[in-house]
Amino acid sequence: MRTSQAGRRLRPDDGLLGPVDRVASNLSALVRTRTELRQPGRVLDAIRGVREGPDITPRGRDVLYRDRTFEANAEHVAQERAALRPFAVGGAQLDALDRLVRDTRALGIEVLLVDMPMVEDVYVGFHERGEADMARYDEVLDRYVAASGVEIVRARDLEWDRSLFADSNHLNGAGAARLTALVAEALR
Secondary structure, three states, X not given: OOOOXXXXXXXXXXXXXXXXXXXXXXXXXXXXXXXXXXOHHHHHHHHHOOOOOOOOOOOOOOHHHOOOOOOOOHHHHHHHHHHOOOOOOOHHHHHHHHHHHHHHHHOOOOOEEEOOOOOHHHHHHHOOOOHHHHHHHHHHHHHHHHHHOOEEEOHHHOOOOHHHEEEOOEEOHHHHHHXXXXXXXXXO
């Protein structure tokens, strides 16, 4: 039901911030579309008619991270290490990024890449080759940005206090607010 038009208009108990979210969504396209911005492939599929658009809630997705403070628990550490082994940059991942950028531009939509922030001293350690993996990522990203002419927000290059993260690579509400401001500035 949540994917139907009527279901998207339903408002479960939003709590204290629900009304604020609705007002902010009415005033800001960035706030209103934050769910879609997190999953651009789903948006393109919806535009193409491949599937119905993303499920939209007043507070967007992943609200469970909003109130979290930094924690590097054993479960998250194990999950990230497993996901990053083996770590490779280029190949299928780079091809998918390039297709997404080309398809999006073909629809007349400007593309803005965001190099997401992380708790670098923790996250880099999840990689088998540590700094060497990150250097390879930076090299491939720089080359892609130069070749494609796509604009990028290099949020990862800025200072990010741990208080802005829920874990090593997910922002909490305060971190998301800072990133939103950076993206909004880049879009001006």
